Amino acid sequence: MNVKKSYLAVLVIVAMVLGSALTYVGTEVVGLGQSGEAENGGQSEISTDEEKKEIIEEFGDMNAFSKVMRAYSIIESNYVEDVKQKTMIEGAIRGMLDSLEDPHSVYMDKETVDQFNQSIESSFEGIGAEVSMSDGHVTIVSPIKGSPAEEAGLQPKDQILKVDGNSLEGLSLNEAVAKIRGEKGTEVELTIQRPGISDTIKVSVVRDNIPVETVYPEVKNENGKKTGVIQITSFSQKTAEEFNKALSDLEDKGIEGLVIDVRGNPGGLFTSVETILENFIPEDQPYVIFEEKNGEKVRYYSGTKEKKDYPITVLTNQGSASASEILAAAMKEAGYPVVGEKSYGKGTVQKTLGMGDGSQIKLTTFKWLTPDGKWINEKGIKPTVEVKQPEFFYTTPVDINNSLTYNMNNESVANIQKMLEGIGYEPGRTDGYFSEQTVEAVEAFQKDHDLKVTGEVNQKTGEEIQTLVIEAVSSPENDRQLNRALEVLYQ
Known part of the structure; x- marks a missing residue:
C-alpha cells in the first residue's frame, strides 16, 4: 500500500472527526442519559484555511494529531493482517475516553445506543x-x-x-x-x-x-394515619408523569403523610427528577447546582410557592445513585428527613453526543452539587436517620459444593447462620463457626420442612433456607427502613 496515499486518507478522516467535534461543542443538552444530536447530523467538512485555523486554535497544534495519524499509517501499512478502518478509529475513540479514567464517559456503537435508548424508553x-x-x-x-x-x-x-x-x-x-x-x-x-x-x-x-415500570404507589394505615408511599425505581421518560398522577391520586385519598422511596434507584433522566422536585421544593431555594468545567455554577429553581401541608420522608440506601441522589439531597437540604443508608455517591452528569453514524459518546460534562454547594461524588448522602436492614437482608446466594458440617469455620457457615437467624431459627452465633447450637438449628429447620434430618447443610437444605429468606426479605414487617420512615413522619 502507498504510505503517502494512506497518510492523506487519515488526514481526511481526522479532519472529519475534528469537524464533528466542533459541532458537538455547541450542542446544549441538559439531562442524565438524555440524547443530543448535532444540528447537521454530526458531520461537517473542513474546506477552508480559516476553518483549519479555527481547529488549531480549538484543539492545539496539529502536530499533536500527526502522531496519531502516523501510528494509523504505520499499523495499516505494516501489520501482518488486514486492518479494518472502522475498528481502528473506534479503538482510538475508546482509548481517548479510557484516558479520562471516568467510568461514566464511554463510547457506544450503534447497537449499544439502541440498547441504551430501549432501556430508557420501554x-x-x-x-x-x-x-x-x-x-x-x-x-x-x-x-x-x-x-x-x-x-x-x-x-x-x-x-x-x-x-x-x-x-x-x-x-x-x-x-x-x-x-x-x-x-x-x-x-x-x-x-x-x-x-x-x-x-x-x-x-x-x-x-x-x-x-421499565418505575413508579409504585400504595397507601398504608399506620398508627391511625393514612400514609402514601411512592417507590421510584429509576427515572425514565415517563417517570415524572407517572409520579405526578400517583401523587394526585394519593392526595385525593386523603393521605396525611408521604414516603418517597428511592432505594435501589440507579438514576436516569435529570428532566424526570426535576419535574418531580417541583412538587416539593419552594421557589426561593435551588434544588440542584450544575458546575461547568470553568467553575461556573448554574442553579435550578422550581416554580413551587410553598411546601406541601403534610410531612414527607425520603428513603435511600447504597443503591440510590445519581438522579435519585439529586432528589434525596434536595429534599434533605429543604428540611425533609432522609431515612436509611448512605447513598451510592455519583455526583456527575452525562450527556450523549451523536457521532453522525448512529454511534454516540456519553460524556461527563458537569458536576452536580447539592443546594448547599456540596459535591457528593464517591461520598454519598448521609441520611438524617440512619437505619440498616436486618442482617439477613445482606446475605449471599447459596452455593454449596460440599456440605457444611459441625466444627467448620468459614464465610459460608456465617452466611447460613445469618439466614437461619433471619427466618426464626437460633444458630447461637453468626461468626462462621458451626457450633452444636447451629447443628440443632439446622436439624429443627430440616424437620419443619420435611428434609432429611442430618444437622448438615447440603445444597438442598441451603436452597430451602434461601427460599424462605427471600420471602422474609419481601415481607413489609421486616423492612426496618420503611417502618422507621413511617415513624419519623409523625414525630
Missing part, C-alpha cells in the same frame, strides 16, 4: 441491573425492582468477574454488558466478588423481559 431483555465500571471491574450500581438480578440476590457494589466462566478482564463496559444481556429465558452464570467476602460467588440468573 423494556429490554436481560438480568435487570444497572452497572458501571469501577476500578476496572464491572460493578452493580443497583438491581432493578422485581428483576431476575434482584431475585438472584445481587447487591450494589457486587463486582462481576466472569460471565459463564469467561473473564471480563480487559473488556469495556459495553462489551461486558453485551455478554451479560441475552434473550428472555436463557440462563447466565455470573462469578461475583462481593465486598467483605474473600471467596467469589457463582450466581445463576435467568434472563427475562425487563419492563
Whole structure:
C-alpha cells in the first residue's frame, strides 16, 4: 500500500472527526442519559484555511494529531493482517475516553445506543441491573425492582468477574454488558466478588423481559394515619408523569403523610427528577447546582410557592445513585428527613453526543452539587436517620459444593447462620463457626420442612433456607427502613 496515499486518507478522516467535534461543542443538552444530536447530523467538512485555523486554535497544534495519524499509517501499512478502518478509529475513540479514567464517559456503537435508548424508553431483555465500571471491574450500581438480578440476590457494589466462566478482564463496559444481556429465558452464570467476602460467588440468573415500570404507589394505615408511599425505581421518560398522577391520586385519598422511596434507584433522566422536585421544593431555594468545567455554577429553581401541608420522608440506601441522589439531597437540604443508608455517591452528569453514524459518546460534562454547594461524588448522602436492614437482608446466594458440617469455620457457615437467624431459627452465633447450637438449628429447620434430618447443610437444605429468606426479605414487617420512615413522619 502507498504510505503517502494512506497518510492523506487519515488526514481526511481526522479532519472529519475534528469537524464533528466542533459541532458537538455547541450542542446544549441538559439531562442524565438524555440524547443530543448535532444540528447537521454530526458531520461537517473542513474546506477552508480559516476553518483549519479555527481547529488549531480549538484543539492545539496539529502536530499533536500527526502522531496519531502516523501510528494509523504505520499499523495499516505494516501489520501482518488486514486492518479494518472502522475498528481502528473506534479503538482510538475508546482509548481517548479510557484516558479520562471516568467510568461514566464511554463510547457506544450503534447497537449499544439502541440498547441504551430501549432501556430508557420501554423494556429490554436481560438480568435487570444497572452497572458501571469501577476500578476496572464491572460493578452493580443497583438491581432493578422485581428483576431476575434482584431475585438472584445481587447487591450494589457486587463486582462481576466472569460471565459463564469467561473473564471480563480487559473488556469495556459495553462489551461486558453485551455478554451479560441475552434473550428472555436463557440462563447466565455470573462469578461475583462481593465486598467483605474473600471467596467469589457463582450466581445463576435467568434472563427475562425487563419492563421499565418505575413508579409504585400504595397507601398504608399506620398508627391511625393514612400514609402514601411512592417507590421510584429509576427515572425514565415517563417517570415524572407517572409520579405526578400517583401523587394526585394519593392526595385525593386523603393521605396525611408521604414516603418517597428511592432505594435501589440507579438514576436516569435529570428532566424526570426535576419535574418531580417541583412538587416539593419552594421557589426561593435551588434544588440542584450544575458546575461547568470553568467553575461556573448554574442553579435550578422550581416554580413551587410553598411546601406541601403534610410531612414527607425520603428513603435511600447504597443503591440510590445519581438522579435519585439529586432528589434525596434536595429534599434533605429543604428540611425533609432522609431515612436509611448512605447513598451510592455519583455526583456527575452525562450527556450523549451523536457521532453522525448512529454511534454516540456519553460524556461527563458537569458536576452536580447539592443546594448547599456540596459535591457528593464517591461520598454519598448521609441520611438524617440512619437505619440498616436486618442482617439477613445482606446475605449471599447459596452455593454449596460440599456440605457444611459441625466444627467448620468459614464465610459460608456465617452466611447460613445469618439466614437461619433471619427466618426464626437460633444458630447461637453468626461468626462462621458451626457450633452444636447451629447443628440443632439446622436439624429443627430440616424437620419443619420435611428434609432429611442430618444437622448438615447440603445444597438442598441451603436452597430451602434461601427460599424462605427471600420471602422474609419481601415481607413489609421486616423492612426496618420503611417502618422507621413511617415513624419519623409523625414525630
